[in-house]
Structure formats: C-alpha cells, structure tokens
Amino acid sequence: RKTKHTTVLIGCNVILFLASICVMVLEITASRLIAKHVGSSVYTWTSVIGVVLAGITVGNFLGGWLADRFKPEKLISRLFILASVSCFSVLWLDQLIGTSERPEGIDWPTWVFLTVAQMFFLPAMALGTISPVVASVALSHSKRTGITVGNVYAWGAMGSIVGTFLTGFYLIDVFGTRAIIGGTAGALA
Numbered sequence: 001r002k003t004k005h006t007t008v009l010i011g012c013n014v015i016l017f018l019a020s021i022c023v024m025v026l027e028i029t030a031s032r033l034i035a036k037h038v039g040s041s042v043y044t045w046t047s048v049i050g051v052v053l054a055g056i057t058v059g060n061f062l063g064g065w066l067a068d069r070f071k072p073e074k075l076i077s078r079l080f081i082l083a084s085v086s087c088f089s090v091l092w093l094d095q096l097i098g099t100s101e102r103p104e105g106i107d108w109p110t111w112v113f114l115t116v117a118q119m120f121f122l123p124a125m126a127l128g129t130i131s132p133v134v135a136s137v138a139l140s141h142s143k144r145t146g147i148t149v150g151n152v153y154a155w156g157a158m159g160s161i162v163g164t165f166l167t168g169f170y171l172i173d174v175f176g177t178r179a180i181i182g183g184t185a186g187a188l189a
Contacts, residue, residue, distance in 0.1 A: 005141045009148065012138040013155035015076065018187075019083075019130045020159025021166065025184050026087060026127070027052045028167040030120050033094060033177040038112045047116040052124040059128020066129065067136035075133050080188050083126040088185035091178060093119045131156055 031040065031048045038044055066075055097118045102111040135152045142148040171180050 008141040009138055009151070012134050012141075013151055016131055016134045016152055016156045017159035017162075019080075019127060019134075020156040021163035022083070022087070022184050022188055023052070023056065023124070023127045024160045024163030025167045025171065025180060026090075026120070026123055028164060029172065029177050029180045029184075030090075030116065032172060033090070033181065034112075034116055034119065037094075037099070038115055041112075043109045043112040044116070047113040048120065051113070051116045051120050055121045055124025055126075056128035059125040059130075060132055062125070063129035063132035064136075067133045072133045072136040072140070076130065076137070079126065079129050079133060083123065083130065084185045084188035086123040086126040087181060087188060090119055090123060090181050094178075 027048060030052065031045060034044060034048065063079070066079075097115060102108070106114070131152070135149060138148050138152050139145060167180065175183065
C-alpha cells in the first residue's frame, strides 16, 4: 500500500513537472510568435507575462473548483486534452488575430495586450487547471500535507525552469516557433 502511494506521488510530481515545462515553452514562444505582428517591445513582453500569469491564475482557481467537484484522477487526462487543443488553437489564432488591423481609437499598448490575450489567455488558463487537480490527487495519497504540497510546488517550479532554458537556448533555434507550439500541443495530448 505504501509503495502504491509513493508511486502515485512520484507520478503527480512528474505530471506537474511536464505540465510546467509546457507552460514556459508556451510563454517564451508566445513572445517570439507575437513579435512578427506587434513587435518585440516592453509592451509585448509585459503583455505576454501578464496574460500568461492571469491565465494560470484563473486556471488554478478553476482547477481547484473542478478538483472538488469531480474525481481528480479522471479529470487530469481531460485537462491535458483541453490544454492540447487550446495550445494548438494558437496556430490558427496566429493567422486570424495576428493579421488583423488595429482599430482606430485603440492605443498601441492596449492593442498589443488585446492581441496577446486573444491568443494566449485560454491556453495558459487550461494549463493552469492542471496543478490544483494534481495537488488534490497527491494530497489524497499522503498524510503529510506540507511535504506533499512542497514537492508538488517544487517539481512544478523545476519544470518551469527547465522549460524556460530548454525553449530559450535550444527549441527556438532548432525548431522555430510554430513547430514548438504544435509540438507542445502534441506533447500535452
């Protein structure tokens, strides 16, 4: 029985590690993908970081809400599919939203923000739903709340670090932004 609980906890850490890699791959790649439409400026980076964090925040809330209403073990796979579809939609939205003209009356910083939000809020939100559901599963298999939550957070943060450096130093140079977004959607599926 203890071995089963340990295996589940390790699985939770691995799942969150991989999901966190995908979050950062999406965020770093977003700045590159969006730059061809709105440039690479402080407005672009601020919008990407803010939109992704807002998406994760809303996703964390929704994920916690879902984890309390549905069986978390069954919910995880559905959330990964949702995250996959929403990440893949970025490629379609890039063609649709990225090529639209800025309406009169909307200043440049607001236009950059709105463009980023339309393309990346939903994928970030979908990815944000995963961590509270995984934490719920981990807590249901452990009597040690502090160490369990600490491990889940630590593995998520480590995944974010790996995803940041992997994307910035390797993936973008080797594959390019559109392939990375498609690959991330595939990895999530």
